[in-house]
Amino acid sequence: LEHGAGGEATRKLVAETLASGFGDPEDAIVGLTGMDDGAVIPVGEENLVLTTDSHVIDPPFFPGGDIGRLAVSGTVNDLAVMGATDVRALTSAMVIEANYPVAKLERIADSMAATCEEANAAVVTGDTKVMGNGEIDGIVINTAGVGVAPHVTPDSAVEPNDVILLTDSIGEHGISLLAEREGIEFGSDLASDVKPLNDLLARALEVGGKNIKTMKDATRMGLAGALNEIAEKSGVGIEIREERVPVTSDVKGAGEMLGLDPFQIANEGVAVLAVAPKSAENVLDELREHPKGENAAAIGKGIDDHHGRVVLDTGIGSRYLREPASEPAPRIC
Amino acid sequence: MERATIRVNGIVQSVGFRPFVYRRAVAHGLHGTVRNLGDAGVRIEAEGQPDAIDAFLTDIKNNPPPLARITSITVDREHTSESMFETFEIVESQSGDSGGGSIPPDTAICENCLADLRDPESRYHNYWATSCVDCGPRFTVVESLPYDRHTTSMAAFPMCEECRSAYENPADRRYHAQTIACCNCGPQLRYGTVSDSQTTDPAVSEAGRDRFPDTLLETASGKEAIKKAAASLRDGKLVVVKGIGGAHITCSATDTDAITRLRNRTDRPEKPFAVMASNIETIQSFTDLSSTERDTLNSFRRPIVLIEATGSGLADRVAPDLHTVGVMLPYSGIHYRLFDRIEEPLVMTSANLPGQPMLRSNNSIVDGLDEVADGFLLHDRRIVTRCDDSVARIVDGERRLIRRSRGFAPTAISLPNNGEMSALAVGAELDVTAAILEKQECYYTQYVGDVDSLDTLAYLKNAIQRLLDVTGTEWPSVVVHDLHPAFNTTDYAKELVDSGTVARAVSVQHHHAHAASVLAEHDCHRALSLTLDGVGYGPDGTVWGGEVLDATRTGFERVGSLAPVPMPGGDKATTHPARLTAGILYAADPDRVEAILERHDVQFPGGDRERNVVIQQLESDVNTPQTSSAGRFLDAVAALLGVCTRRTYEGEPAMKLEAAAARGSPHSLSAPISSLNGRRVVNTPQLFTELVRLRSDGVSVPDIAATAQETLARGLADLAIEEAEIRNCETVSLSGGVAYNEHIASQIRDSVSNAGLSFITNRRVPPGDGGIAYGQLAVVAAQPSH
Ligand SMILES: [Fe+3]
Ligand SMILES: [Mg+2]
Ligand SMILES: [Zn+2]
Ligand SMILES: [Zn+2]
Known part of the structure; x- marks a missing residue:
């Protein structure tokens, strides 16, 4: 089970067990072994981006969204952060438990359609399998997507002094889901902000062009996971100023109550960008113009020190920001 | 011939x-x-x-x-x-081969030099920095070996003719004393105030001295500097005093307002402050000294000694709600000169920014503390290596080191070593002190601190390099680290291997290291080892800290522990101890948690909202690791009793509980023992329920505190004794931070001795995490040699 959490254990499982037998096609720019958000295959003059993701979530309906919106947004965002903001096609494959209520299926389908419209994307083919009661827990949706990236923005391209931008406040998705699933009442209105980001990122690319080096959606492993991954793949350090990272007071409060760090809480609909210094301000302004980027902020920069690691400047000192552990172990004595 | x-x-x-x-x-x-x-x-x-x-x-x-x-x-x-x-x-010094020893620690000014300082006829009269071959700074001023004036920060002070002739005169006390100096040629004092300092000039002058910052205003030098500093202190001001291996923020220890200002400005709301008093008589006015305490205070190492406070000679706010106070005697001429003009004891707390190592250059002192201190008493000798004050406590009649630093570092401690193994140990994460094993000697760094801060982590790396330098040692082939996967020291050990600096890394479980530290100190083969502390990563992924290990230096079996209880919020539960109270109550009876918390008005820093979330968190098992920690059990009792509900410094709830217990007497309870996964556990939820019952019966807080400590100690000692008998082992040992608790330590020793077994604990290294590096080395040194 530890392997599902998305951290080091998952990466290891994928790298050593699942990806090793395949190898990358000779001309892939980013292949499976790069373990990026999507694969990039050159076709003629164009960079074809391909990605797939299976979505399971408990509960399937939650404040701010549902599994349908999540399944579309997740794949659209994986394409977008590779540079393919123009989504050419999506596929959808559902595996459903036999007694799954039709009304719920309809709600999910409607939600997928609405999210596709928002992302200017369409599901072009699909598949449905029904399994027996108890053989699966409710519903699993796999979506795959194809897009074209005029400029590829892989995880591995951050350089020292690149400015790190964040498109939105963090933690809402993960903490609201947790509260909903476990029935924990914080006395505040927490809701997921799951959303497709390709429209927002398209605007950023229009302004920033090739000066946008890296984009990544900070999903299961939270902002801490995303930053660590790009620092490691880029071979640079990343320095983050804690006070600049937008966190709503509700998320902050809930995190404090549970002893959870918002940096380590899952998001769906928040992206990290690394932008060359000369374009950083323009790109940030452009992000902020867009309703999905109102809270965008410059949160730090690439540094030529602490290679492969993320340094968090807390205002009274610095510490390493670690990615979430599968089994968090207390360290204070 | x-x-x-x-x-x-x-x-x-x-x-x-x-x-x-x-x-x-x-x-x-x-x-x-x-x-x-x-x-x-x-x-x-x-x-x-x-x-x-x-x-x-x-x-x-x-x-x-x-x-x-x-x-x-x-x-x-x-x-x-x-x-x-x-x-x-x-003859002149020579470079040579490696691994022969080390330079000595810094030592307090000796009686002869002090007599010179007092003697109006002496050319050292009133000169603060006088020293001789028997005393003065060493470790903190040396740059490299061999030790000579030109390899120290005293090189910046060319000897005057008189000092030169004393240095060359075999009949003189200061013959070949490398730190010889007088007021004509040696380091100088300066006092000044600052407002909003941001120095731009380099920290070190061209001559190699610690430059006095230009931002220093209204300055005075020499005697006038002492006079002004003393006058400020008498006026209730906060004055930074640069000493030997670092600087202190000081104020009068009898002035409540001054202490409150110090607490506010440094954001140390409750932390106990150390006090320096001019002499033993002054200390006796507010404590009752045992002869061991007096000897420890007087020793040339001059540690801070935690002593039971009795009289009323100090302001209450020096050590809020504690029954002990940390006391030390002057160790530098600067301190003696200040006490020439001030009678009352002074609070002395180390001058550092939160989470960072102590400041050591005049520039950084002034820039860092411009908003904290009203005045600065500085000198221009560079501190090459910083070294915090050492801290000791006499527990159960014996000296226990809490912090082994100034006066000790870098002196070696012997360590039984099977082979010709050389190794570096990097400790755990908090209270880190690193150590190097070379043949049968274990060289210890000064106290480094909590390396979760990157500045302190950098200090650790620097301290290790300095230790290699001053012992003339090469990088060893092995680095030993804690088993915790997310400690910065664990990462550092791996980096050393990745960069090819050392050949391999070895991990040692935290409590095995504690146990091995005692075994190695006593050159003992095997003991039923009580390792009681706050937290350590267990091989099963849970949080250990109240363990009974059947341990040798090469291995261990976990034969008993405290019952694991939930720790809602993980590390949050350490700073908000009422979370532990809820966790233990939940383990005892999930249905009564809320009622008990409410009835006894257990305070959560986040109020009722936090309490309600914590209960839901326990029910849904979100971020709720399990712990068998003894420290956390004591925290939970402290919060139940309202003794401490928010932790502002390490060990606060347990220390305040001990202080409360010192005023009470224990009720007789028997420690409930049960069985879990093949080991015996002290059933802490059941014990806790008994404590709650006493509380409901109206028993006083001090009595319940004493009952909790005593019953816990008895339970753990009984477990260890029974296992020792079954397993045919003659020795029971005690280590871990809980060993500083006088009541618990002496109860365990009593039980063990009454059972006819021998009892051992740490004497030379701290039983807390400052002793982990020694234990880590003890484990690798015991591996069969290849
Ligand atoms: Fe420990
Ligand atoms: Mg992704
Ligand atoms: Zn002397
Ligand atoms: Zn001189």
Whole structure:
């Protein structure tokens, strides 16, 4: 089970067990072994981006969204952060438990359609399998997507002094889901902000062009996971100023109550960008113009020190920001 | 005639060893030379009659100078008819091979030098920085070996003619004293105030001195500096005093307003402050000293000693809600000069920014503390290596080190070593002190601190490099680290391997390291080991800390522990101890948690909202690791009793609980023991339920606190004793931070002794995490040699 959490254990499982037998096609720019958000295959003059993701979530309906919106947004965002903001096609494959209520299926389908419209994307083919009661827990949706990236923005391209931008406040998705699933009442209105980001990122690319080096959606492993991954793949350090990272007071409060760090809480609909210094301000302004980027902020920069690691400047000192552990172990004595 | 070539290793440089050798050689009519080697050893060539050489060697072995510590002497003797020398001489130092010893620690100004400082006839009269071969700074001023004036930060102060002639005069006390100085040639004082400092000039002057910042205003030098600093302190001001290995923020220890200002400005709301008093008599006005405490205070190491406070000579806010106070005597001429003008004791807390190491250059002191201090008393000798004050406590009649630093570092502690293994140990994460094993010696760094901060982590790396430098040691082949996967020290150990600096990394479980530290200190093979602390990563992924291990230095079996209880919020539960109270209550009876918390008005820093979330968190098991920690059990009791509900410094709830318990007497409870996964556990949820019952019955807080400690100690001791008997082991040991608790430690020792078993605990390294590095080395040193 530890392997599902998305951290080091998952990466290891994928790298050593699942990806090793395949190898990358000779001309892939980013292949499976790069373990990026999507694969990039050159076709003629164009960079074809391909990605797939299976979505399971408990509960399937939650404040701010549902599994349908999540399944579309997740794949659209994986394409977008590779540079393919123009989504050419999506596929959808559902595996459903036999007694799954039709009304719920309809709600999910409607939600997928609405999210596709928002992302200017369409599901072009699909598949449905029904399994027996108890053989699966409710519903699993796999979506795959194809897009074209005029400029590829892989995880591995951050350089020292690149400015790190964040498109939105963090933690809402993960903490609201947790509260909903476990029935924990914080006395505040927490809701997921799951959303497709390709429209927002398209605007950023229009302004920033090739000066946008890296984009990544900070999903299961939270902002801490995303930053660590790009620092490691880029071979640079990343320095983050804690006070600049937008966190709503509700998320902050809930995190404090549970002893959870918002940096380590899952998001769906928040992206990290690394932008060359000369374009950083323009790109940030452009992000902020867009309703999905109102809270965008410059949160730090690439540094030529602490290679492969993320340094968090807390205002009274610095510490390493670690990615979430599968089994968090207390360290204070 | 014979010629002897003598090689002496240990602490033999910078302790007056060469002048001593000179005097003994001359007395025995020998000719030859003595020189310092580059590895901290000394080489002597001596020619003369065989019996004169015998007598000379006996003198070296039996009556070396007070600060010297000889670990080995090798002698090569041969007959010779041709003499090579006409006199006996101290010759220039030489570089040499590796691993012979180390330079000594910084030591308090000696009585002779203090007498010079007091003597109006002496040319050292009122000169704060006077020192001799027996005293003064060493470790914190040396840059590299061999120890000589030009390898220290005293190189920036060329000797005046008078000092030079004393330095060269074999009859003088300061003959070859590398730190010799007087008011004409040595380091100087300056006092000043600042407003909003941001220095731009370099920290070190061209001459190599610690530059006085330009931002210093209304300055005074020399005697005037002392006068002004003392006047400010008497006025209730906060004054930074730069001392030997670092700086203190000081204020009057009898002035509540000044202490409150100090607390507010440094954001140390509750942390106990150390106090320096001019002499033992003053200390006796607010404590009741035992002879061991008095000796420890007086020793040339001059540690802070935690002593039970009795009288009313200090302001209450010095050590809020604690029954002990940390006290020390002056150790630098600066302190003595200040006490010439101030009678009352002074609060002295280390001058550092939150989470960062102590400040050491004048620039950083002034820039960092411009908003904290009203005045700065500085000097211009560079601190090459910082070194915090050491802290000790006399527990159960014996000295326990809480922090082994100034006065100790970098002195080695012997460590039984199977092979010729050399290794570096990097400790755990908090209270880190690193250590290097070289042959049978374990060299210890100064106290480094909590390396979750990157500044402190950088300090750790620097401290290790300095230790290699001052012991003339190469990087060892092995690095030992804690088993915790997310400790910065664990990452550092791996980096050392990745960069090829060391060949391999070895992990040692936290409590095994604690247990091994005691075994190695006593050269004991095996003990039923009580390891009681706050947190350690267990091999099963849960949080350990109340463990009974059947341990040897090579391995261990976990034969008992406290019952694991939920720790809602993980680390949050450590700073909000009521979360532990809820966790233990939940383990006892999930249905009664809310009612009990409410009935006894257990306070959560986040109020009722936090309490309700914590209960839901326990029910849904979100971020709720399990812990068997003894420290956390004591925290939970402290919160239940309202003794401490928010932790602002390490150990606060348990320390305040101990203080409360000191005023009470225990009720007799028997510790409930049950069985879990094949090991025996003290059923803490059941014990806790009994404590709650006492609370409901109206028993006083001090009595319940005492009952909790005593019953816990008895339960754990009984577990260890039973297992020792079943397993045919004669010794029970105690380690971990809980060993500082007087009541718990003496109860365990009593139980063990009454059972006819022998009891051992840490004496030379801290039982807390400052002793982990020694234990880590003990484990690798015990591995069969390859
Ligand atoms: Fe410990
Ligand atoms: Mg992704
Ligand atoms: Zn002296
Ligand atoms: Zn002089």
